[in-house]
């Protein structure tokens with residue numbers, strides 16, 4: 001199994017919960033860092049739910065953040081990914097400090113997506129960053145497999161991370177907690193914990209949903225992240241990251257999580 005210490009993500013403390021903020025520029029990354037985000041996720045929101053950023057953007061953000069926070073990036077949809085992975089832009093794989101690249105499962109329901117993911121994982125040890133599946137809670141609309149199937153494929157492939165998100169980001173579209181009942185989400189998180197999989201829970205979460213998800217992640221106890229863009233922006237997800245909004249979200253999460261997600265940060269990061 002590819003463990004956390006094999007990625008550039010430090011080990012996440014059991015029972016903790018952290019904040020991941022998706023950004024599209026170095027200036028936004030700086031605002032997320034200053035606001036108290038635990039992970040910086042690089043994504044181009046105008047290019048879809050998991051819009052892949054350009055290599056130049058990833059490199060600029062990596063340069064601005066250095067090793068102060070772990071970095072993840074969106075890689076688009078798995079069905080569009082090449083194998084062996086080039087993550088759309090060859091330089092992206094080489095971008096210093098990117099721990100994880102997330103691949104969505106839209107349009108994959110009727111494809112052999114498990115094998116495609118297994119192939120990506122097979123070369124992951126030689127090609128950082130680690131490819132991670134992003135399951136969509138609104139999977140029917142996305143023509144994607146249900147989240148429980150994505151979780152089982154994640155565990156089977158030996159990956160330690162899964163992203164749970166929503167596909168439809170249009171104004172008025174359902175948020176994660178409107179697509180998944182709380183009990184259903186709790187069951188999924190418990191199954192993930194038993195399988196040794198950490199979950200990034202995202203999907204049009206507003207401030208109150210962030211609090212509910214953080215509480216649930218801490219209750220379940222496996223250690224996970226709450227992922228946001230829209231709630232951290234001034235002017236919605238295609239607007240601009242607002243440092244004060246990030247600070248408020250980080251504070252909300254800290255009020256539920258007794259300990260920071262990466263207490264050993266700085267010891268286990270960058271290798």
Ligand SMILES: O=C[C@H](O)COP(=O)(O)O
Pocket residue numbers: 020022041043165169202203204205227228229230231237
């Ligand atoms: O990983 C987090 C996603 O970027 C969530 O974006 P959103 O809050 O706009 O749905």
